[in-house]
Amino acid sequence: MRKNIVAGNWKMNTTVAEGVELAKNVNEALKGVTPNCDVIIGVPFTHLTSVNAVIDSNKLGLGAENCADKKSGAYTGEVSASMVASTGAKYVILGHSERRQYYGETVETLKEKTLLALENGLTPIFCIGEVLSERENGTYFDVVKNQIEKSLFDLSAEDFGKIILAYEPVWAIGTGKTASDDQAEEIHAYIRSLVETKYGKEVAENTSILYGGSCKPTNAKALFSKPNVDGGLIGGAALNAESFMGIVTAF
């Protein structure tokens, strides 16, 4: 059966020292508790090695927030999937709406990033989701379908089975506005049906689909109680160990 997962996405926050402190606090809070979910933190590239050194990887997974769409070479400023893997990280967040919106990431570049992440043994946490106008005009089903089909549906069933999906409605990210649990369930069930049509029931049932967008300790329980919501990708509330743990323990 699929895993429940709570993953933090720290975005462009914290210095290395602050990040190490936050990671230590989360790691400490996980000691002596057995959460009903896997717990992951996605941190800036600069933090990966130092954070990896202070966490118990059996209890807390480590991920990057992006990787390059090229293997290696003359790509100044880029960080490859193999570099990420060499830090000890096991996950990589790909296709976050902020990367699509501000850094021009496309379904094609995300397809390349996904392949390179998988080649290097990283588990992609692949983000999809619509903007407000697409929610309002009802095209959000087509938007997520296109994002998944164009970037992921050329993968073999075996490789697709390694992907974690994260549905993040752009209008709910950092806005304090959350999709209702029914809105989340509706689209998560649709996403799972797309996976089932392409890869069959077993792969679909085993795919974890996380919700992201103003998820907090106060609303996590209701969201996670929905049958197709398998956890959360957490931004703001992941920057504090106590609130992050409040979401982890919502399972």
Ligand code: 13P
């Ligand atoms: P917030 O939890 O801050 O809304 O961010 C969600 C997100 O973008 C996680 O990737």
